[in-house]
Amino acid sequence: MTENSIKDGLQLCSLTIGHRDHALLSDLSFGLKPGEIFTLLSANGIGKTTLLRTILGEIPALSGEIFWQGHALSPLPTEKRHKRGLGYCPEGRRPFAAMTVQDNLDVAGPPTRKERSQKLEEIFALFPALQPHRRRQAWQLSGGQQQMLALGRALMSSPRLLLLDEPCQGLAPVIIEDLMAAIRKIAASGCAILLAEQDIMRSLTLADHICLLNRHGVQQILEGATCTAEILENLIAKTWQA
Amino acid sequence: MDAAQLLFNTLALGSAYALAALGFVLILNSVGTVNFAQGDLVVAGGYLSVTLLSVFSTLDGQSLLYTLFAPFPGILFLPIIMGIMGVLGALLSLVIYFPLRSRPVVTVFVSTIALSIILRSSFQNLFGGAPQAGPPLLDMDHWAYFSEIPPSQMDSQSFGVILVTGLLMTALHLLLTKSHLGKRLRAAAQDPAMARAIGIPVHKMFLLSFALATALAATAGLLLSNRYFVTPDEGAVLMLKAYIAVTIGGWGHLGGAVVGALLIASFEIIFGSVTSQPLAEIALYLFVLGLLFFRPQGLFGEALGRRA
Numbered sequence: 433m434t435e436n437s438i439k440d441g442l443q444l445c446s447l448t449i450g451h452r453d454h455a456l457l458s459d460l461s462f463g464l465k466p467g468e469i470f471t472l473l474s475a476n477g478i479g480k481t482t483l484l485r486t487i488l489g490e491i492p493a494l495s496g497e498i499f500w501q502g503h504a505l506s507p508l509p510t511e512k513r514h515k516r517g518l519g520y521c522p523e524g525r526r527p528f529a530a531m532t533v534q535d536n537l538d539v540a541g542p543p544t545r546k547e548r549s550q551k552l553e554e555i556f557a558l559f560p561a562l563q564p565h566r567r568r569q570a571w572q573l574s575g576g577q578q579q580m581l582a583l584g585r586a587l588m589s590s591p592r593l594l595l596l597d598e599p600c601q602g603l604a605p606v607i608i609e610d611l612m613a614a615i616r617k618i619a620a621s622g623c624a625i626l627l628a629e630q631d632i633m634r635s636l637t638l639a640d641h642i643c644l645l646n647r648h649g650v651q652q653i654l655e656g657a658t659c660t661a662e663i664l665e666n667l668i669a670k671t672w673q674a
Numbered sequence: 675m676d677a678a679q680l681l682f683n684t685l686a687l688g689s690a691y692a693l694a695a696l697g698f699v700l701i702l703n704s705v706g707t708v709n710f711a712q713g714d715l716v717v718a719g720g721y722l723s724v725t726l727l728s729v730f731s732t733l734d735g736q737s738l739l740y741t742l743f744a745p746f747p748g749i750l751f752l753p754i755i756m757g758i759m760g761v762l763g764a765l766l767s768l769v770i771y772f773p774l775r776s777r778p779v780v781t782v783f784v785s786t787i788a789l790s791i792i793l794r795s796s797f798q799n800l801f802g803g804a805p806q807a808g809p810p811l812l813d814m815d816h817w818a819y820f821s822e823i824p825p826s827q828m829d830s831q832s833f834g835v836i837l838v839t840g841l842l843m844t845a846l847h848l849l850l851t852k853s854h855l856g857k858r859l860r861a862a863a864q865d866p867a868m869a870r871a872i873g874i875p876v877h878k879m880f881l882l883s884f885a886l887a888t889a890l891a892a893t894a895g896l897l898l899s900n901r902y903f904v905t906p907d908e909g910a911v912l913m914l915k916a917y918i919a920v921t922i923g924g925w926g927h928l929g930g931a932v933v934g935a936l937l938i939a940s941f942e943i944i945f946g947s948v949t950s951q952p953l954a955e956i957a958l959y960l961f962v963l964g965l966l967f968f969r970p971q972g973l974f975g976e977a978l979g980r981r982a
């Protein structure tokens with residue numbers, strides 16, 4: 433591990449990801465502290481989703497290591513990483529379509545009934561729009577409601593790190609407002625959030641750190657507070673010239 | 675036979691088919707493969723009940739176990755058969771499914787066909803070709819202890835079969851819809867990768883699906899073993915019945931499979947009683963063809979794409 437690595441959060445150490453022997457992103461090294469929102473910003477097809485799935489353990493890393501709370505993740509399968517506090521809200525939402533809203537949440541909850549119903553009420557408090565639909569099947573929900581459901585499902589296990597893949601994609605502006613407010617609340621509760629995003633403005637409003645990715649790996653990591661849309665646009669334009 | 679009797683028998687036969695079909699759907703939904711050995715697992719349950727019966731009848735007639743269970747030997751065997759076959763089903767999945775799960779689905783099809791052939795030959799070698807009778811669920815010869823007028827043998831068998839099936843189906847329904855474990859089973863079946871990401875041990879869920887499916891198939895074998903006898907080659911026909919029940923009901927639909935099984939039984943018994951058995955078979959397959967023409971997704975199936 434590097435010298436300034438993070439002991440209680442997520443730390444990537446010269447991580448190279450991709451599929452089989454085809455590397456998508458090389459030599460990724462950055463860290464995430466608890467309660468921090470860290471945005472991966474890039475165009476489509478660069479490898480944001482692959483990176484999230486590698487951290488989750490669905491795809492093996494090609495080289496390098498991922499440390500979570502000081503422990504290497506590579507020996508652990510996905511369900512064990514979940515147990516260590518990783519939550520995943522996938523691109524395309526992927527609710528369990530033939531199950532009710534309540535069952536979608538319940539199935540992801542802690543082992544005892546009491547803890548589950550308590551978490552369930554917390555989720556409905558965070559997303560009041562889901563409450564009236566709790567007995568409907570997930571496929572009957574609108575896109576925005578499904579996104580809330582997917583986010584709620586990830587929160588049922590009280591994760592310490594949330595891998596959030598393009599949560600606002602294709603949704604109405606009003607709903608995006610609600611979702612962003614919810615994401616801020618989740619971070620405020622101490623959960624680290626690694627957010628894949630294509631939209632510059634959304635990245636700016638949410639993130640503590642913005643990690644600009646290009647075809648080779650990390651182009652630059654910027655502080656959210658001091659960054660502006662203009663700076664980002666200039667940097668992205670440079671990528672295209674290169 | 676009067677109408678009530680016919681209905682009763684239809685329900686009883688349909689119940690047994692339904693259990694076999696339910697096991698078929700459980701595996702279909704969870705691991706996405708057709709288990710071509712499902713019919714032979716029904717027969718395995720039948721032979722297990724025949725074996726248990728022969729062990730049971732060597733017991734001392736004065737012993738407590740015998741006195742307690744002689745009026746309903748089948749009921750005593752039910753948990754034993756479900757337990758043994760459940761464990762066996764899980765073990766079989768370690769051979770026929772898990773080593774092949776990353777291969778194309780067809781590979782698993784073929785391995786279940788292989789299992790089917792192995793089972794069939796084993797039955798032939800172990801038990802011979804002659805039909806054998808399993809235990810009755812309720813043995814009327816012993817009911818004199820309980821009442822002056824024993825209920826008629828015919829009705830009471832059907833009654834026992836319907837009762838046992840009803841209880842098992844209710845239990846399965848409650849398991850899948852109300853319990854946390856059941857919800858985890860369904861989630862693992864619908865989207866295994868997503869299920870793992872929310873901490874569900876998907877392999878264990880699949881193992882459990884195989885155990886449940888095999889236990890249900892074996893129960894069907896026990897229920898059929900007394901009235902319809904057990905023969906080594908019965909599995910092929912039963913497999914076809916389960917397959918058709920699931921096709922009628924809607925591929926992957928649990929309730930639909932039960933309705934499909936009842937429909938098949940009503941063709942065989944009600945239609946068969948007014949015409950003849952071969953005519954009833956022809957009518958059944960014509961009905962299935964007609965249904966597939968007008969409603970290819972089956973009675974309760976969803977048209978493709980609605981779930982997306």
